[in-house]
Structure formats: C-alpha cells, structure tokens
Amino acid sequence: xxxxxxxxxxxxxxxxNPLTVKCTYSVSGNPYLFWYxxxxxxxxxxxxxxxxxxxxxxxxxxxxxxxxxxQTSFHLKKPSAxxxxxxxxxxxxxxRESGYALNFGKGTSLLVTP
Amino acid sequence: DAGVIQSPRHEVTExxxxxxxRCKPISGHNSLFWYxxxxxxxxxxxxxxxxxxxxxxxxxxxxRFSAKMPNASFSTLKIQPSxxxxxxxxxxxSTHSRALRGEKLFFGSGxxxxxx
Numbered sequence: 001x002x003x004x005x006x007x008x009x010x011x012x013x014x015x016x017n018p019l020t021v022k023c024t025y026s027v028s029g030n031p032y033l034f035w036y037x038x039x040x041x042x043x044x045x046x047x048x049x050x051x052x053x054x055x056x057x058x059x060x061x062x063x064x065x066x067x068x069x070x071q072t073s074f075h076l077k078k079p080s081a082x083x084x085x086x087x088x089x090x091x092x093x094x095x096r097e098s099g100y101a102l103n104f105g106k107g108t109s110l111l112v113t114p
Numbered sequence: 115d116a117g118v119i120q121s122p123r124h125e126v127t128e129x130x131x132x133x134x135x136r137c138k139p140i141s142g143h144n145s146l147f148w149y150x151x152x153x154x155x156x157x158x159x160x161x162x163x164x165x166x167x168x169x170x171x172x173x174x175x176x177x178r179f180s181a182k183m184p185n186a187s188f189s190t191l192k193i194q195p196s197x198x199x200x201x202x203x204x205x206x207x208s209t210h211s212r213a214l215r216g217e218k219l220f221f222g223s224g225x226x227x228x229x230x
Contacts, residue, residue: 043205106157
C-alpha cells in the first residue's frame with residue numbers, strides 16, 4: 001500500500017517568513033512524490049515532483065521540497081511567504097513499481113498573514 | 115490547450131435522482147482518473163482508465179456509482195440513485211502513461227455536487 005500523511009491541518013505564517021508544510025510517505029518500493037496546490041473553487045495545480053536525482057526539488061512560484069529517504073519525508077518549503085500563497089496544499093505519492101494513480105494526503109491549509 | 119474540462123461546474127439535485135458528471139481530458143492523454151473530495155475524507159480515487167479501459171475501480175464506493183470512457187476524449191461518472199452523502203466535489207484528471215509513474219496529473223476545475 002502507498003500513502004502519505006500530512007500531520008498539520010493548518011499552518012499559519014507571517015508574510016516574508018519562511019514556510020514549511022510537512023509530508024511523510026509510506027510505500028513498499030521507491031516513491032514518486034508530488035506537491036499540488038488548490039486555490040478556492042479551483043482544481044489542483046501541480047507544484048513540483050521528485051522522481052530521482054537531487055534530493056532538493058525546485059518548483060513553481062518559488063516553492064521547493066526536500067526528499068529525505070531516511071525520514072521518509074518530503075516537506076514543502078519556501079524561503080519567504082506571500083499572502084497569495086494562502087491555499088490548500090496536497091502531498092501525493094505513487095509507488096514506482098506498482099502504482100498508477102496518485103494517493104493524496106488530506107491536505108494542509110496554509111494561511112499567510114500580512 | 116484548454117486543459118481538462120468538466121461539466122457541469124455545479125449540480126444540485128434531489129435524493130434519488132440520477133446524476134451524470136462529464137469530463138473531457140487533455141488531447142493526447144490516455145490515462146484518466148476520477149477523484150472525489152470531501153472535508154472528512156480528503157481526495158479519494160474512484161476509478162482509473164488507461165486507453166479507455168477501466169484499470170482500477172476499487173475506489174468506487176457502491177454499485178450506485180458507474181463510470182464509462184467510450185472514447186479517448188470523453189468520460190462520464192454516473193450516480194444512480196443519488197444520496198445526500200454523495201455531496202462532494204468530483205474531479206477528473208488526465209495524463210499520458212508513456213512514463214505514467216513519473217507523470218503529473220492535470221486536473222479539471224471539478225463539479226460541485228449537492229444532493230438534497
């Protein structure tokens with residue numbers, strides 16, 4: 001079975017401060033890992049993915065994520081948060097060997113205050 | 115490209131009625147997914163098609179739910195009869211399976227279903 005866990009329902013951060021949205025994964029094989037963002041009344045939009053190679057992945061809108069195999073984590077980060085980053089963020093995993101669809105976490109609501 | 119197109123955007127119906135949700139994937143994509151989003155359960159995969167063939171429908175909650183993909187450019191998700199607990203946002207997503215496991219999904223804007 002493959003799954004991800006997002007331990008925080010909500011993350012609050014002041015504009016200009018760094019932000020971290022946490023994600024841990026569980027797969028039987030090696031994972032493909034993704035982050036998506038959802039703005040109100042919109043579908044999910046792809047931010048970034050880890051397939052192989054460098055553990056630090058850079059994505060859209062200044063976001064990055066670090067793959068940590070020993071901790072089975074894939075936390076989303078941004079050095080300086082913007083109010084417009086406020087949205088719902090989803091981590092997702094797909095097992096390399098057996099998975100087809102993405103399994104999503106429950107989502108973390110990010111609120112960036114001015 | 116117009117992206118993944120879903121219709122209707124909103125659907126309000128009464129319990130017991132049949133509901134049909136529609137999806138047009140991105141041209142050239144051969145994998146299509148239906149997801150359901152609720153506050154309680156988050157995003158759940160309902161069914162996955164590859165080359166118009168259902169590959170995994172283990173997420174379809176009950177026999178009241180059915181999905182079809184008659185051709186590469188169209189899919190439907192039908193609920194008959196609908197119940198209030200089916201109220202959710204239903205998303206369709208597509209991608210190409212040439213490197214499926216590393217490919218990102220492209221999502222439609224969703225259908226907000228309310229069953230009264």
